[in-house]
Structures are given as C-alpha cells and as structure tokens.
Amino acid sequence: MTDLSRLGGWAELPFFATDWPAVSAALQAETRPILPPETQRFAALELTPPEATRVVILGQDPYPTPGHAHGLAFSVEPDVTPLPRSLGNIYKELADDLGTAPLTGDLRFWARQGVLLLNTALSVPAGEAGGHLKLGWRALTEQVVARTAQTPTAYLLWGKPAQKIGAQITGTQHLKIETAHPSPLSARRGFFGSAPFSRINDWLAARGEPIINWTRPEGP
Template sequence: MTLDTSTIGDWADLPFFADELPTISSQLATDTRDILPPADQVFTALTRTPQADVRVVILGQDPYPTPGHAHGLAFSVAPDVRPLPRSLNNIFKEMVDDLGAAPLNGDLRFLADQGVLLLNTVLTVPAGEANGHKTLGWQKLTHQVLAAVSQTRPCAFVLWGKQAQSLAPHIASPKDSTNPSDGHLMIQTAHPSPLSARRGFFGSRPFSKINTWLAQRGEPTINWTDA
C-alpha cells in the first residue's frame, strides 16, 4: 500500500506527515494482508474536510474491517452497503428519534462536505482484523488534528465511548474567541455500538444539540439527514 498525501491540503503542514508517516508507510508496504480502506481513500476525511472548514469533529476508532465497507470516513460506508454496520444503524436510530429522519444510506460524505470531520483514530485496518493496526502510530495524527482544530476556532467535538473521550486532553481552548466563555461544545456519551448504546447514547440527541449550538453562534446548521 502506497499512501498519497497530495490531496490533503492544509493538513499536510502537521508534523505527523514528516515525522511519523514515513515509518507507517514502510510498515504498510511490507504488510502482505489486505489493508482497508483502499490506499486512495485512507485520507478521505482530511481531503473531504479542509482544516479551515471544520465545525464539528466526530471521532471513530478504526475503519470497518469488512471489505467493501470502509472508505475513509469514520462510521461511514459505501452507499450500496446493506445491512448497515450495527453502530451506524444505532446512530441512524438516534437521528430519527432526535430529528425525525435519517439518511437513506450509510454514505456520510455529505456531512464531510458541510464541515463535519469524520476522523478515525487509526486510519487503516487489515481485513477481518479489527484494531489490527492500533500499534502503527496513527493516533499521533489524531492528537495533532485535535490540537490544530481546537486552537483555531470553537468547534463541536463528539466523543462517543471511552477511547474517544481519552483524547479530550488534546482539545485546546480556541485562541481567537472574542468571548472568554465562548468555547467548544463537548458531547461525551456512550459509544453507539450494540454493547453500549443503551448506556447513554440513545436519548442523548447530539445532532439537535450541535445545530442549536451552531445557530446560537450565527452559523449554518448541519443537514444531518441529507433531506
């Protein structure tokens, strides 16, 4: 697998790409397993949502390990995938309860185009081996992305589950806020997986909360349902 960073725009300035990516790339090049997502989709989250456009950050864990599912965005799947992964199905259930509707399929690229950064903490996975690349070093990219985005402007950060919540220390206070009390919106609940969704994810209404916060800031709200 050969990774191409030519499409990631202003994200390329993060130290990760000079300091850590060469080592990760060499490890991937010698890995004989089927690696997901395809090489040209590994950085889709960064390509699709430029740093200057980020308004919401939703953190995932690692890509779906089922071939044909992952395409570089956390929780998102290719539009023809049926049935939906169980975590995404629960996200859509909560969306229906919260907003009255959900997208017709699992392709969330339309959210990325509205400034929702759908970033996995680990960007690659061997097919059939969930968390198989958790020791490669991808997490350093997530740390730097969170620091860079949070320092720039107030954003909504969605941290579902303990793994995502453990990254909260990398979220800094925004430097350009005109009001000292005008900080980030932090949404921290249980993960939407079937094992934990009923422990606080269902009923949390994150989507309407984000839109209310954006509206109060005078920003366009997110069209979560692609309606």
C-alpha cells in the same frame, strides 16, 4: 504512494514529517489486505480541510469488512446493507432526535459540510478489527484534534477511547458531547437519548453559523 498534496492544510502537521515514513513503511510491509483502499485512506482529511472543520466525530478504526470502509469514520459505501450495527444505532438516535435519517450509510455529505469523520487509525487488516491501532496513527489523530481546537469546534466523543483523546480539548469556546459509544454493547448506557445532532445545530445557530443537514444529501 499516497499523494499528500491532496490533504491541504493537514499536510502541514508534524506527523507527515516525523511519523508518516514509519507508518507508510509498515503499511507497505503488511502481507494482509488493508482497508480501506490506499486511495481512500485519507478521505476524511481530503473532504474536510482544517479551515472548513466545524464538527469532529472520532471513531476507532475502519470497518474490517471488504467493501464497507471508504475512509470516513462510521460511514460506509452507499450500497452496503444491512448497515453496521453502530451506524444503525446512530441512525436510530438521529431519527429520534431530528425525525428522520439518511437513506444510505454514506456520510460523505456530512464531511462536505464541515463534519470531520476521523478514525483513530486510518487502516485495518481485512477481517481484523483493531489490527492497526498501534501502528502509529494515533499521533496524527491527536495533532488533527489539536489543530481543530484552535477555533471553536463541536466534538462528538463516543466511548472512552474518543474521550481520552478529547481530554486535550479545553476552553469554553468548544462544544463537547461525551456519551457512551453507539455500539450495541453500550448504546443504551447513555448514547440513546443524548440528542447530539440537534444540540450541535443549536450551538452552531447560536454562533450564527449554518446548521448541519444531517439527514438528506440533497436537502437544504
């Protein structure tokens, strides 16, 4: 069973009292292998508690390839090669924007700096992308976003699904960067050239906050 005590302040969201029992029952009834493993399902929330969240990046659902997903949107285990194509495009833009990119696809070092890498669904049947998008996870995503919007936050909203959820975010205290998704099908329609990483760091610096080290886990 999932240990909700590891979720810190996120465990106080209404989802866990009103929606989680049904979602959990549906997961237990699933006959197909589920990704990521149960111990990693809430990894994004565990690594980036609400009081530490400064940036939110919304994904759709975990990678459906066994061994790839580990609970953070767009991130993969460090031994995964080649990178998933969307992540590869994120790294291309990162290199164009900041001059370099991480050496592996493991983005946990982003999460530890306050970058919440949240998927709209936190589970997927192996080999079936989108298979759990209607399982009931969306309520959690919307509540997490609403919670983060209580304080000034930067949002990276790539693609229409993320932008639809982000529509609830209002107020001039936030930074919202909305572009095409980094998927190979759409990256050239506005994702490439959007310089989201430097724009977020400029915004953080203007607020007197430490910038995000996007490029090297061991770097400053």
